[in-house]
Amino acid sequence: MSVNKKILEVKGLNIRFGSAAAAPTVEDLSFDLRAGETLCLVGESGSGKSISALSLLGLLPESAHATADQFMFDGVEIDPKDTKSLKALRGEGVAMIFQDPMSSLNPAFTIGYQMIEAIRLAPNISKQEARQKAIHYLELVRIADAAKRMDGYPHQLSGGMRQRVMIAMALSRNPKVLIADEPTTALDVTIQAQILALIDDIKTELGTAVLFITHDLGVVAETADRVAVMYAGRMVEAGQVAEVFDNPQHAYTVGLMRASPRTAARQRRLNDIPGSVPELRDRPLGCTFAPRCAFMTPACQELGAEKTVQVGTHLSRCIRRDELGTLLGETHV
Numbered sequence: 303m304s305v306n307k308k309i310l311e312v313k314g315l316n317i318r319f320g321s322a323a324a325a326p327t328v329e330d331l332s333f334d335l336r337a338g339e340t341l342c343l344v345g346e347s348g349s350g351k352s353i354s355a356l357s358l359l360g361l362l363p364e365s366a367h368a369t370a371d372q373f374m375f376d377g378v379e380i381d382p383k384d385t386k387s388l389k390a391l392r393g394e395g396v397a398m399i400f401q402d403p404m405s406s407l408n409p410a411f412t413i414g415y416q417m418i419e420a421i422r423l424a425p426n427i428s429k430q431e432a433r434q435k436a437i438h439y440l441e442l443v444r445i446a447d448a449a450k451r452m453d454g455y456p457h458q459l460s461g462g463m464r465q466r467v468m469i470a471m472a473l474s475r476n477p478k479v480l481i482a483d484e485p486t487t488a489l490d491v492t493i494q495a496q497i498l499a500l501i502d503d504i505k506t507e508l509g510t511a512v513l514f515i516t517h518d519l520g521v522v523a524e525t526a527d528r529v530a531v532m533y534a535g536r537m538v539e540a541g542q543v544a545e546v547f548d549n550p551q552h553a554y555t556v557g558l559m560r561a562s563p564r565t566a567a568r569q570r571r572l573n574d575i576p577g578s579v580p581e582l583r584d585r586p587l588g589c590t591f592a593p594r595c596a597f598m599t600p601a602c603q604e605l606g607a608e609k610t611v612q613v614g615t616h617l618s619r620c621i622r623r624d625e626l627g628t629l630l631g632e633t634h635v
């Protein structure tokens with residue numbers, strides 16, 4: 303498999319709740335994902351990261367309406383409203399892991415039973431083959447004594463080990479895309495680093511494309527090749543990790559960097575971003591971030607102020623993107 307092959311292409315994704323005429327909660331989201339790379343979706347709580355990911359799996363609640371100009375999986379076009387086709391992608395196409403492995407593991411069954419059941423969702427696989435495969439994937443996620451662990455129950459494992467089991471289960475059907483929704487948020491820092499390193503190894507070893515959802519720019523710095531910053535249901539900045547961190551071109555990204563203990567290393571203290579994410583139905587006319595932005599000008603509040611501009615691989619919706627570096631040098635905001 304070529305490292306650069308596009309596995310997922312999403313153009314103009316809109317997600318609405320209630321009715322198809324409602325104001326979009328996720329608006330005009332476009333991104334692609336290549337084999338063997340990690341794209342991080344980052345943003346505060348409520349920015350629309352999880353529902354965007356769930357829409358790829360046909361797992362949105364019934365009240366949600368998803369549309370897209372284009373949604374391609376491995377070269378095949380799929381209608382995001384066609385939940386049957388999206389469901390068919392689950393497992394071998396796209397697999398997802400969540401923050402809390404216990405929400406996906408059944409406490410009443412052994413790890414081995416649950417893994418074998420998941421693997422046997424694929425056709426023509428015997429119980430014995432599924433068992434061997436389960437042990438193989440537990441070993442792949444560095445679980446010692448994998449064969450013995452098969453007989454254990456979820457509650458006998460630590461949080462980090464349970465997350466490894468979930469990753470093994472997700473990988474056991476050899477998905478082309480792994481969606482990881484805040485998989486390390488509930489873990490302590492050392493275990494978090496181990497799980498991030500594991501996901502990174504998997505990406506390299508298996509060529510899996512990883513869509514990683516987080517609110518933590520420190521995690522982005524450790525795990526992403528590319529990053530897409532989301533604010534109030536829109537992508538406000540995106541690019542290679544180095545270009546976004548070295549030359550942020552949206553004031554919201556700057557705010558996130560200043561609020562992150564790891565990316566704010568050179569600052570004397572952490573700064574929160576004042577205010578909160580607006581109700582998505584009540585977006586202001588111009589730039590959605592303007593009411594919270596230290597660099598806001600009257601032009602930012604005018605219609606069209608959020609026009610996306612892409613230079614090379616770097617995309618921004620901030621009309622002051624070219625001045626931001628100078629403004630940051632001049633201010634202590």
Ligand SMILES: Nc1ncnc2c1ncn2[C@@H]1O[C@H](COP(=O)(O)OP(=O)(O)OP(=O)(O)O)[C@@H](O)[C@H]1O
Binds near residue numbers: 319352354363365
């Ligand atoms: N079932 C639902 N009904 C109506 N609106 C919903 C529903 N689920 C989500 N939303 C809307 O979508 C917004 C984005 O939710 P989402 O879970 O994607 O945010 P997020 O960025 O992943 O945040 P978090 O990190 O808190 O999960 C919510 O703030 C809410 O307005």
